[in-house]
Amino acid sequence: MREAEINFCPNASMIYHRTSGRSGEPKYCIRTIKGLLTEGVSYQKSLQLCDKDKIYCVLPLYHSYALGIACMTMVTTGSLLILRSVFNYRARLHDIRNYRPDIVPIVSAIARNLSELY
Numbered sequence: 484m485r486e487a488e489i490n491f492c493p494n495a496s497m498i499y500h501r502t503s504g505r506s507g508e509p510k511y512c513i514r515t516i517k518g519l520l521t522e523g524v525s526y527q528k529s530l531q532l533c534d535k536d537k538i539y540c541v542l543p544l545y546h547s548y549a550l551g552i553a554c555m556t557m558v559t560t561g562s563l564l565i566l567r568s569v570f571n572y573r574a575r576l577h578d579i580r581n582y583r584p585d586i587v588p589i590v591s592a593i594a595r596n597l598s599e600l601y
Contacts (some may be wrong), residue, residue, distance in 0.1 A: 492516075502547060516549075523555030530586060534561035539584035541575055541593055552588040572596055 497519055499511045525534070537555060542549035544566075556566040565582050567574060576597065579587060589597075 498533070498557060499545065500542045500550070501545060517549075519555050520559060522551040523557075524557035526552050526556040527559050532556060532562055532585070536560065536562040536585040537565060537582060538562055539565040539582055539587045540595075541587055541589050543570070546590075548588060548590065550587075572600055576600060 494515050496513050497516045498514045500514045501509060501511055506582055538553050540549055540553035542553070544554060546549060549583075552566055554560065562585075565578065565584060567578060
């Protein structure tokens with residue numbers, strides 16, 4: 484089967500990503516298709532991920548790190564992305580035991596809260 488040809492402008496804006504940045508004030512940054520895909524490929528290569536891997540995203544998807552490591556890595560590898568619609572620490576621990584993901588992208592504040600459950 485032949486793959487479909489996709490024509491797009493790689494420097495075109497894909498999303499306007501709302502971020503607090505360093506100032507703490509909300510602002511929007513323009514994320515291009517090329518930039519987002521490059522980020523996904525970078526994580527794919529550095530973590531050696533493939534389509535058989537499972538990514539469990541503890542972080543909200545509007546978080547820059549989650550968007551890159553979870554969403555864009557899933558797009559570039561075809562890996563499985565596991566999400567939970569409601570944030571709940573105990574449910575997250577259960578999900579990690581249940582789904583047995585290959586990676587769980589996390590930030591220090593959430594890691595600290597998860598560790599305090601034990």
